[in-house]
Amino acid sequence: MDKNKKTLDAAYFNELYVKNRDPWNFESSEYEKNKYVQTMLIIPDDVYANVFEIGCSNGALSMLLQSRSQKLLSVDSSSIAVANAKKRLSEHKHVTVKEMEVPRDFPSQQFDLILLSEVGYFMVEEDLLLLRDKMIDALLPGGHLLLVHWTPPVEEFPLTGDQVHEFFISKSGMEPSGPLAHLKNKTEPQYRMDLFLKK
Template sequence: QPLSPLPGDEALLGGDFLEHFSRGYEVFAWTPAQDASRRPYSSHDAEAVFDGVHNGAPDPWNYAGSWYERRKRALTLAVLPAESYAHGLEVGCSIGMLTEGLADHCGSLLAVDASGVAVRRARQLLAGRPGVRVEQMVLPASWPEGSFDLVVVSEVGYYLSREELGQLWDRIEASVDPGGTLLLCHWRHPIAGWELDGDTVHALARQRLGWRTTGLYQERDFVLEVLAGPDRGDRA
């Protein structure tokens, strides 16, 4: 009802709005509660989870067709601070679409993924590319031998528990050459079933490693960050 006959005191709720409240029913949006008793996923679940994802579709994230994915790959390659690297490591290569671009910048490149299905498809895509090797490996419990001047962790950090992610940074720190590059790229929204999100992954990397950020790009959906490993003097 109007507060008074004076201008400005008219009723704010019109007849069309009030009609909703004269119905004999109401409408609610309902989201089922998550099972609080189920633990978040971790690297122990990665092989089974992502084998299932890749068995469901040959390109489950539409890497080839999605403009978002193609643009993100182009930006990822564009932020590399050096044109070429001697030894690269890609953590979580999926079917190898980003691997293909990274191979153009690496003398040798090792790409790993927890999913055997994804690894087989990546090997098919990259067959005949010199210096490229694709292996199934569940990190951080397993870790490749050797050292690397480029490590790429793209869209995979939140598929680890917080403790496992700390172990991953320790593994990387121990195997990155002095002055090497760590490139991170992650989706910035919550990941259903997993403990972490992209912004948290990057914050924990900076906190654990203490490396200098030399490049940072972020937008609503993803964040790209380049961290520079300490040179020999800094390590000493």
């Protein structure tokens, strides 16, 4: 890890959203739309009681997740993104959108599905490992954890998508007593998905 790099904070993301309401083209990109379709296909259960989405941005994926959730907590570190997501999801009363900067901030409840999509590579290793352990602790036995990340390296990001996923895979399969079972991998030219089960 580059010692000069640090986890990208809320100020970094707010600056992006000031310049562009949709900095990653989540709302208009065919790549993103196709990735969202694949994300929903890899999630095993039709409906989950309590879902936690880390990094909701403007709520484009949250709109799909809410249809598979009895309760959905979607969070983002950017106050601008959170305001936009709240507007998008305002009619869905089972959805809560909050400003939260993980891993420092983390909800106290437990979940049967946790989604970390396009977030992990913004963190340095120390913060990602802390988040990983908090996510595992917050996942109910039998619950699912899904990671989705862009894999090509980006110079300003502390980690790559592949590195993020390998940190979670290291918690599965190596020991029978490990907390996670690795259920499925889907690898595309520019992103990968890995699905886990909490033992």
